[in-house]
Amino acid sequence: MATDIKMPQLGESVTEGTIAKWLKKPGDPVAKYEPICEVATDKVNAEVPSTIEGTMVEIIAEEGSTVEVGQLICRIEEAGAAPEKAADQPEAKTEEAETPPAAAEEAGETSMKARYSPAVLRLAQENNIDLSKVQGTGKGGRITRKDVLKAIETGAATAAAPTPERAERKAEAAPEPVSPVAKPTIAPVKPAPAAAGITLENGDTEVPVSSVRRTIAQRMVMSKHEAPHAWTMMEADVTGLVALRNRLKDEFKKREGVSLTFMPFFIKAVVDSLKEFPYLNSVWAEDKIILKKRINISIAVATDEALYVPVIHDADEKSILGLAKAVHQLAEKTRAGKLELKDMQGGTFTVNNTGSFGSIASTPIINHPQAAILSFEAIVKRPVVKDNMIAVRDMMNLCLSLDHRILDGLMAGRFLKRVKERLEAYGPDTQI
Amino acid sequence: MPVISYIDAVTQALMEEMKRDPRVFVLGEDVGVRGGVFRATVGLIEEFGEDRVLDTPLTESAIAGVAIGAAAYGMRPVAEMQFADFIMPAVNQIVSEAAKIRYRSNGTWSCPLVIRAPYGGGVHGALYHSQSVEKIFTGVPGLKIVMPSTPYDVKGLLKSAIRDEDPVLFFEHKRCYRLIKGEVPVEDYTVPIGKAEVKREGTDVTVISYGLTLHFALQAAEQLAKEGISVHVLDLRTLIPLDKEAVLEAVAKTGKVLIVHEDNLTGGFGGEVAAVIAEEAFFELDAPIKRLCGPDVPAMPYSPPLEKEFMLNPEKIAKAIRELAEF
Structure with a gap:
């Protein structure tokens, strides 16, 4: 008896995964918990472990196909499950060898269903025909030009002009595979969500939306849609911190092997302030507000393609050195595409170092379902009044977006002020 | 006449x-x-x-x-x-x-x-x-x-x-x-060079040919009509200059094209016709452009069975048309 292996739940918000690579092929022995395939989900790549020991029998979901959680991806014959069968395996094999033609023929009936010829695509587009509703009479269920012409004539399968809303719903429905075999990712599920008045002109380039990009888009929309964002900004004089870092950084690098950036100081200031203001470290849960005990800091790490927010868990238990190493590791993992699910989960507050690319003010979008997000902007030398004199100081803006359902300006302002004070408290000789 | x-x-x-x-x-x-x-x-x-x-x-x-x-x-x-x-x-x-x-x-x-x-x-x-x-x-x-x-x-x-x-x-x-x-009329007439002619109207598969194989194609079309396959047949008549307009028009009739000639496949004129179609009628195509031509062998065999094997005939063409029709 072959055991069905299904797409596992790879994280709470993950609904589908793309089979990136099969590590086992039919006939390969598989040990329990041994990885059988690599799956790329919305945000991370993960390996699917085998649930049993045995032999890979059949791969159902091909590489590149996107499969819903819980869908069959392969079958594994359990070790020792059928010793009798093993004895007459040769016979079974010959039988198998004989059957494929019939099976192939049967499977072939719809194998060409989604292979559209240029003529078919053109006619369908010109006449607004929904090809998924057209019955194919060609080889392998292929929809022929004649089939489309017939559909045009009879008026069947006309697709209603997709409204943006419809397109959205369609996108959501997309992960649902039509057959046990997962749909290939390239399947034209959403032929033209560009319907919302977007027209292509000569020279325009269409870039397909990657699953990461789509997730970012969905999360951003969700956050902006659900959480009423309020925004506030404070200015911090970090002259002392800059001097401290300048004094320590070379030796730090030599001793610890990682660069001493400002990020650990920012995180430390945030973490300590969160302890004073637990509402900043909370989640809105409709009829209640959940104050999180653990302080897990999400840090924004950008790559060329996407923005990731891996998490430093229990950041309040870490020193400046511990934070520096944690930041370094997560950044490395992100850039190498090696983030694991656990690196992505459980964040309670987000710190964003927008200053790293020169920004001096930003209005960040809250990392749903957290209560707030804090951006540290660029440190710039500016003339400021200090002790009634003009002085050149290292100045930095702190930009806080907050979920106004949970927080009001007063508490957020007090929190921000404490972060500011902590950063300003650093002097050239502070011990870290 | x-x-x-x-x-x-x-x-x-x-x-x-x-x-x-x-x-x-x-x-x-x-x-x-x-x-x-x-x-x-x-x-x-x-x-x-x-x-x-x-x-x-x-x-x-x-x-x-x-x-x-x-x-x-x-x-x-x-x-x-x-x-x-x-x-x-x-x-x-x-x-x-x-x-x-x-x-x-x-x-x-x-x-x-x-x-x-x-x-x-x-x-x-x-x-x-x-x-x-x-x-x-x-x-x-x-x-x-x-x-x-x-x-x-x-x-x-x-x-x-x-x-x-x-x-x-x-x-x-x-x-x-x-x-x-x-x-053939008794009185003087001419046929213009560079003009192809539709020899049979059809809706399922377009066959483009010239010379002897054109007649085989027409016979195949006649046979296939009984099977319910409607074949459109274009006689090129002139290869150069090629009547592109007629070719593209014939392609648009069915979206499925079979090019037939006795000259061998590789480098044969069918390749040129196929290229013109691919370049200028891509969005009319409902199937890969197919060629049925003489085999790429050095010469016509003298042995009668081998000559028969070399030569095209209505059956070979009908088979190729049928495959396209089913595609």
């Missing part, structure tokens, strides 16, 4: 054009007293004398060269290559001289020359008497290449070729000579 054979249409056209225009004369091996090995020039020497019907030495380079010189001088020569296979020694004259005279002289000179040549297999002619040679010339700008399939087109196109101001290669399928008969 009288029904005549394909070769009679050749003879009639020559006879009528020689009567019409005293500059027209024929030359070739055995075209005079013998009346041609296929009897295409029969009766001409009696009618016009040996000054206008020249029996030449067995030297194709000379036949072509003399004809080119005469054409340049203002005559209207119709040279015959006894078999298209024998055209090889004349290729230099045809390609380097005839095709280029107009260009080389900046339009001052032209070369109103016709070279007739019987081509093709199916007559137990084996290696030296069965070749299709059109692909050697289709890539040479400056030449017109006419390959009719019916007596009506033979007569009308040969007249057009003789009246044309530029060199025309006029390839006659020798199997058609006495096999294909058709109605």
Whole structure:
């Protein structure tokens, strides 16, 4: 008896995964918990472990196909499950060898269903025909030009002009595979969500939306849609911190092997302030507000393609050195595409170092379902009044977006002020 | 309208054009007293004398060269290559001289020359008497290449070729000579060079062909009509200049194209037709463009079973059409 292996739940918000690579092929022995395939989900790549020991029998979901959680991806014959069968395996094999033609023929009936010829695509587009509703009479269920012409004539399968809303719903429905075999990712599920008045002109380039990009888009929309964002900004004089870092950084690098950036100081200031203001470290849960005990800091790490927010868990238990190493590791993992699910989960507050690319003010979008997000902007030398004199100081803006359902300006302002004070408290000789 | 054979249409056209225009004369091996090995020039020497019907030495380079010189001088020569296979020694004259005279002289000179040549297999002619040679010339700008399939087109196109101001290669399928008969008007008419013709209307598969295989395609279409497959058949009639418009129109009828010719597949003219379709009718296509051609083997076999295997026939074409129809 072959055991069905299904797409596992790879994280709470993950609904589908793309089979990136099969590590086992039919006939390969598989040990329990041994990885059988690599799956790329919305945000991370993960390996699917085998649930049993045995032999890979059949791969159902091909590489590149996107499969819903819980869908069959392969079958594994359990070790020792059928010793009798093993004895007459040769016979079974010959039988198998004989059957494929019939099976192939049967499977072939719809194998060409989604292979559209240029003529078919053109006619369908010109006449607004929904090809998924057209019955194919060609080889392998292929929809022929004649089939489309017939559909045009009879008026069947006309697709209603997709409204943006419809397109959205369609996108959501997309992960649902039509057959046990997962749909290939390239399947034209959403032929033209560009319907919302977007027209292509000569020279325009269409870039397909990657699953990461789509997730970012969905999360951003969700956050902006659900959480009423309020925004506030404070200015911090970090002259002392800059001097401290300048004094320590070379030796730090030599001793610890990682660069001493400002990020650990920012995180430390945030973490300590969160302890004073637990509402900043909370989640809105409709009829209640959940104050999180653990302080897990999400840090924004950008790559060329996407923005990731891996998490430093229990950041309040870490020193400046511990934070520096944690930041370094997560950044490395992100850039190498090696983030694991656990690196992505459980964040309670987000710190964003927008200053790293020169920004001096930003209005960040809250990392749903957290209560707030804090951006540290660029440190710039500016003339400021200090002790009634003009002085050149290292100045930095702190930009806080907050979920106004949970927080009001007063508490957020007090929190921000404490972060500011902590950063300003650093002097050239502070011990870290 | 009288029904005549394909070769009679050749003879009639020559006879009528020689009567019409005293500059027209024929030359070739055995075209005079013998009346041609296929009897295409029969009766001409009696009618016009040996000054206008020249029996030449067995030297194709000379036949072509003399004809080119005469054409340049203002005559209207119709040279015959006894078999298209024998055209090889004349290729230099045809390609380097005839095709280029107009260009080389900046339009001052032209070369109103016709070279007739019987081509093709199916007559137990084996290696030296069965070749299709059109692909050697289709890539040479400056030449017109006419390959009719019916007596009506033979007569009308040969007249057009003789009246044309530029060199025309006029390839006659020798199997058609006495096999294909058709109605031909008594009165003078011409068929324009560079115009294809729809020989049968259909909606499932478009077949593009010329020469003998065109008739096989029509027979296959007739057979398939009984099976409910409707075949559209286009006769190219002229390869160069290619009637692109007609090709694209025929493609648009069905979106499925089968190109058939006896010349072998690789480098054959079907590849050019397929390329034109792919470039200019991509969004009409409902199936890959298919070619059914002679095999890529060095020569026509002498052995009858092997010759049969080499040659196309209505059954082979019907099978290819059926596959496309089912796609």
